[in-house]
Amino acid sequence: MKEFHIVVIGASAAGVTAAITARRHYPDKSIFLIRQEELVPIPCGIPYAFGIVGTPDKNLIPADTILAKNNIEGTIGKVVDIDRGAQRIITAEGEEFGYRKLVLAVGSEPMVPPIPGTDKTNVFSIKKDVAYLQQVIAQMEGAKNLCIIGGGFIGVEIAEECRRSHPDLSISIIEMLPHCLQLVYDEDFSVRAEEILQKQHISLVLNDGVNALLGDGAVEKAQLQSGKTLDADVVILGIGAVANTALAQKAGLKIGASRGIAVNRYMQTSDSNIFACGDCTEKTSFFDGAPSGLKLASIATMEARVAGANLFHTRRANQGVIGVYSTVLGDCAFAAAGLTKAQALEKGYDIAEGQAESINRHPGCMPGGENMKVKLLFEAGTQILIGGQVMGAKSGGEMINTISACIHQRMTADDIATFQTGTHPALTASPIAYQLVNAAEMAIKQMNSR
Amino acid sequence: MKEFHIVVIGASAAGVTAAITARRHYPDKSIFLIRQEELVPIPCGIPYAFGIVGTPDKNLIPADTILAKNNIEGTIGKVVDIDRGAQRIITAEGEEFGYRKLVLAVGSEPMVPPIPGTDKTNVFSIKKDVAYLQQVIAQMEGAKNLCIIGGGFIGVEIAEECRRSHPDLSISIIEMLPHCLQLVYDEDFSVRAEEILQKQHISLVLNDGVNALLGDGAVEKAQLQSGKTLDADVVILGIGAVANTALAQKAGLKIGASRGIAVNRYMQTSDSNIFACGDCTEKTSFFDGAPSGLKLASIATMEARVAGANLFHTRRANQGVIGVYSTVLGDCAFAAAGLTKAQALEKGYDIAEGQAESINRHPGCMPGGENMKVKLLFEAGTQILIGGQVMGAKSGGEMINTISACIHQRMTADDIATFQTGTHPALTASPIAYQLVNAAEMAIKQMNSR
Numbered sequence: 001m002k003e004f005h006i007v008v009i010g011a012s013a014a015g016v017t018a019a020i021t022a023r024r025h026y027p028d029k030s031i032f033l034i035r036q037e038e039l040v041p042i043p044c045g046i047p048y049a050f051g052i053v054g055t056p057d058k059n060l061i062p063a064d065t066i067l068a069k070n071n072i073e074g075t076i077g078k079v080v081d082i083d084r085g086a087q088r089i090i091t092a093e094g095e096e097f098g099y100r101k102l103v104l105a106v107g108s109e110p111m112v113p114p115i116p117g118t119d120k121t122n123v124f125s126i127k128k129d130v131a132y133l134q135q136v137i138a139q140m141e142g143a144k145n146l147c148i149i150g151g152g153f154i155g156v157e158i159a160e161e162c163r164r165s166h167p168d169l170s171i172s173i174i175e176m177l178p179h180c181l182q183l184v185y186d187e188d189f190s191v192r193a194e195e196i197l198q199k200q201h202i203s204l205v206l207n208d209g210v211n212a213l214l215g216d217g218a219v220e221k222a223q224l225q226s227g228k229t230l231d232a233d234v235v236i237l238g239i240g241a242v243a244n245t246a247l248a249q250k251a252g253l254k255i256g257a258s259r260g261i262a263v264n265r266y267m268q269t270s271d272s273n274i275f276a277c278g279d280c281t282e283k284t285s286f287f288d289g290a291p292s293g294l295k296l297a298s299i300a301t302m303e304a305r306v307a308g309a310n311l312f313h314t315r316r317a318n319q320g321v322i323g324v325y326s327t328v329l330g331d332c333a334f335a336a337a338g339l340t341k342a343q344a345l346e347k348g349y350d351i352a353e354g355q356a357e358s359i360n361r362h363p364g365c366m367p368g369g370e371n372m373k374v375k376l377l378f379e380a381g382t383q384i385l386i387g388g389q390v391m392g393a394k395s396g397g398e399m400i401n402t403i404s405a406c407i408h409q410r411m412t413a414d415d416i417a418t419f420q421t422g423t424h425p426a427l428t429a430s431p432i433a434y435q436l437v438n439a440a441e442m443a444i445k446q447m448n449s450r
Numbered sequence: 451m452k453e454f455h456i457v458v459i460g461a462s463a464a465g466v467t468a469a470i471t472a473r474r475h476y477p478d479k480s481i482f483l484i485r486q487e488e489l490v491p492i493p494c495g496i497p498y499a500f501g502i503v504g505t506p507d508k509n510l511i512p513a514d515t516i517l518a519k520n521n522i523e524g525t526i527g528k529v530v531d532i533d534r535g536a537q538r539i540i541t542a543e544g545e546e547f548g549y550r551k552l553v554l555a556v557g558s559e560p561m562v563p564p565i566p567g568t569d570k571t572n573v574f575s576i577k578k579d580v581a582y583l584q585q586v587i588a589q590m591e592g593a594k595n596l597c598i599i600g601g602g603f604i605g606v607e608i609a610e611e612c613r614r615s616h617p618d619l620s621i622s623i624i625e626m627l628p629h630c631l632q633l634v635y636d637e638d639f640s641v642r643a644e645e646i647l648q649k650q651h652i653s654l655v656l657n658d659g660v661n662a663l664l665g666d667g668a669v670e671k672a673q674l675q676s677g678k679t680l681d682a683d684v685v686i687l688g689i690g691a692v693a694n695t696a697l698a699q700k701a702g703l704k705i706g707a708s709r710g711i712a713v714n715r716y717m718q719t720s721d722s723n724i725f726a727c728g729d730c731t732e733k734t735s736f737f738d739g740a741p742s743g744l745k746l747a748s749i750a751t752m753e754a755r756v757a758g759a760n761l762f763h764t765r766r767a768n769q770g771v772i773g774v775y776s777t778v779l780g781d782c783a784f785a786a787a788g789l790t791k792a793q794a795l796e797k798g799y800d801i802a803e804g805q806a807e808s809i810n811r812h813p814g815c816m817p818g819g820e821n822m823k824v825k826l827l828f829e830a831g832t833q834i835l836i837g838g839q840v841m842g843a844k845s846g847g848e849m850i851n852t853i854s855a856c857i858h859q860r861m862t863a864d865d866i867a868t869f870q871t872g873t874h875p876a877l878t879a880s881p882i883a884y885q886l887v888n889a890a891e892m893a894i895k896q897m898n899s900r
Binding site: 324 | 476751899
């Protein structure tokens, strides 16, 4: 039996990052990473394989290159058991590998809704599996009616990419909530996103769910709760993901309230020699510590950096998930961090909001100028930032990380209004109009006038 | 005599922002802003009037619109005296305006080097004066040899813009230090900037100064300290600026060690009813509190937001200047915040550095992908961030503000490695490769291995 100081299971965002982090923090330890799949898709890149990237095999995490560069041994195999007493893992092929510290980064599976007909042919979920995704994409050729169930990121991004690659395809998104992307953005942002989708002739069926998928073998129709039916010769399920916990459960590890592998702030499971990170892992909110169902690659890598650093010495603590998102629809970036207004109210916050909008160049006639709107949400008593959203220019994909840093550091509106932000005619709004700072000022104005 | 609660002198970045801030914080006070010039150029936009923007009158702060929108009265006039006892200002035309609180935002003048010949015709400094700038730009028509004295931001940006508008003009930059932009960037960044300039046939004369400007009435040559001479029919001085303190000095206000109007952290001058902000004001370093000669529009607006909020109640304190800069040369953004390596060593820090480089898309074949390199500089004992630089993609103009937030909050390398950063295929590097986080990790690796 081969033995290693560190064994990592999984080679998506969490597994690879945990292994790299372990290498950086423990240069003398032997590290071994075992993964199930030959080719590992970049999770957030999957929708783009349906359009601009063209094929799933251009959307790969270069796992082998990264492992080799970091002096990490690797193999392909399915782990079916963990012998915690003997500190070894066992594969389906009967191979065994010993560990002193084990990292579970075994990810999630797409959620399949409990409705009749999801087993019909041409009904697909978005699995992190290149061969499977190639099948789904092949199915689009010749299809007439694509129904996407779920108006979250996967749903809207795949809709747009399928529109790009199939101009004549009829595309519908069915969303149970009143708006697409409603769990991430405030209503005005969601509405803007919907307008962009509709302009591309993507039909939105909101406030409605699917009762059943009908058809004789292959799917033919989606029957909705409202009584409507939609023609469908391809259905994509994009309603979320569930943590892969079978291996952990079999090994007797504790499972959390939101059905992920339970961990402490150091990312240790109930067995202190076994760490978990990424989609398979239970999460708690940065704000109130409540269980959180968020699953994001950027959360997975953060957790992996905590887990990887802590394997032999406790060095870092996970502060809980803030939730930092971005996407592009049409030519418009949408980014968010922290709580939406609705979530903040639900958590009982007394809120104050500020917003500011400006072109991201100065003067506005400088080339490349695009509008950018920033909204900031504060707890009104302490004036601490609890959420922010950015819409417009693509540099919003970086600005949201400034907002995340401000949330993480519990900065107040005053802190944000007066910390120094750099500006330049060819890159940003003017220092007078800079959106982040002005949004904070507008919130202060509102809070002062109470 | 008209009387106001608040009088602001100056309508560039500091004055306008101080007035807006005062309006936001004191909605019921009367505010009056007096400025010297009809048209107020956007200071950082001036270089672009020489090229892409085409003319200085497209590069204006819309002062009147902003004032009207914020219910601020305004007039044009030159303030020649402050009667502190009677709390009134007096203009050259003999008009008087009473104040309860006064804000001096009177800016700076370009520095003129103490060398013979700066009084010759066709020798220009970069004044914030539209008519004057129009003259300078007109002078470029038919010119053969442009000499720019000073390789700071103004020098390199004007050089590039003049190249854009005058492809056949011979352009030289003369810089006393070994590298252009050396006070802002580390050597590798400066060298990259120089390569971009040289590729545009902008000639760089480094490590050399000007002894005299020669010519019969109009400038004809620049005689250098090295003995070389350069032909010159237009000379632009871009060696820095000096605070306008004449008015403050005449009124008996205290002047600081680096020759700006002295202020406390609340931006009050030695007269507690008079505040000052922007280029006219003495600055201290965020790091050691030492006097700082930095003059930036983004510092001016930060100070104005402190001053404007504090007029009747003390609400904010200026933490000192971090220095956050950005520019674009060729198609490459260069941004920096905090201390360079050289400055940190000079201030006695034991430093550790980390860097990371990646395409700002994932997978790399997503459209719009550009390389982005991030360097972070830490104090090695505490692991607190003291500086950062970004080179490459234009979204670096926003990422530098995340770095500035991290410096402002004295975040450690561990904090940066584990705070949640959002990523997206169409906007940023992958969460595994995200440059900011990885630069922090590389610095930790270096610090751990000591």
